[in-house]
Amino acid sequence: MRRTTVLMASGVAALGAAVLVSRVEARAAGAAPLDDATIVAIFDAANTFDIETGSLAVARAQNKEVRDYGKMLVDVHTAVRQKGRDLAAKLGVTPTPPKDFQMSADHAAAVKRLQSVQGASFDRAFLEHEQAYHAAVLAAVKTTLLPAIENQELKDFVTSLAPAFEAHRLAAENYEKRLFGK
Numbered sequence: 001m002r003r004t005t006v007l008m009a010s011g012v013a014a015l016g017a018a019v020l021v022s023r024v025e026a027r028a029a030g031a032a033p034l035d036d037a038t039i040v041a042i043f044d045a046a047n048t049f050d051i052e053t054g055s056l057a058v059a060r061a062q063n064k065e066v067r068d069y070g071k072m073l074v075d076v077h078t079a080v081r082q083k084g085r086d087l088a089a090k091l092g093v094t095p096t097p098p099k100d101f102q103m104s105a106d107h108a109a110a111v112k113r114l115q116s117v118q119g120a121s122f123d124r125a126f127l128e129h130e131q132a133y134h135a136a137v138l139a140a141v142k143t144t145l146l147p148a149i150e151n152q153e154l155k156d157f158v159t160s161l162a163p164a165f166e167a168h169r170l171a172a173e174n175y176e177k178r179l180f181g182k
Contacts, residue, residue, distance in 0.1 A: 034148040040088045041095035042103070042145065043158065046137050047081035049107040050168075053133070056114055057126050065175055066123045073130070073168065080161060087157055120180075127176040134169035138162060 050073050057070025088095055097104075110129060117125050141158060149155040 034145070035096075036091075036149060036151050036154055037093050037096040038098055039145050039149055039158075040084065040093050040154070041097040041101075042140075043084055044081055044088075044095055045097065045101075045103055045107075047077040047084065049103075050077045050130075050133065051081065052107070052111060053114065053126065053129065056111065057123075060115075060118070061123050061126065062119045063123050063179060065179070066126060069130075069171060069175060070126070072171075076164065076168075080164070084157070087154060091151055091154065093151075093154070124176065124180050127172045127179075130172035131169050131176070134165050134172070138165050138169070141165070 054070040054073030054077065058067055058074065061067040061070060085095075110133075114122065114125055114129060141162060146155060146158060149158065
């Protein structure tokens with residue numbers, strides 16, 4: 001039963017990540033093109049969502065390394081979110097989420113699923129979620145968001161963060177390998 005729960009949670013994380021990328025790409029391909037205000041809102045939400053899942057790990061993870069990883073995500077994404085908000089204010093950009101912003105509902109579902117598992121099953125599901133989430137955000141940034149950004153300073157800021165998102169994905173992957181032998 002535990003293995004089924006972990007597999008279900010990991011499948012959901014991967015599906016959620018795929019949905020994130022497809023929704024951002026669909027938005028870009030739709031009638032209303034992405035603009036800097038929408039991209040800032042998506043970027044802000046992505047950081048907020050990782051702060052929330054990181055906080056969940058701090059509160060629920062069984063393994064200290066997983067709790068510490070969650071705390072690091074909270075700290076780093078809080079700082080990055082603030083830098084993004086400060087840059088938006090400097091540029092006079094008001095974050096405007098897309099009208100069909102399904103990303104919030106997807107995040108709520110992911111949090112609900114993570115809350116449904118405990119102990120080592122939570123730790124594994126969280127690490128799998130973080131791998132898939134960071135991979136999806138990176139894919140969306142590279143293929144959809146960066147090409148649509150008009151302001152060079154905003155583009156440089158988002159570009160500068162890609163290595164950190166990849167480092168977070170790799171850290172989750174390494175913790176999972178070490179703790180669960182994946």
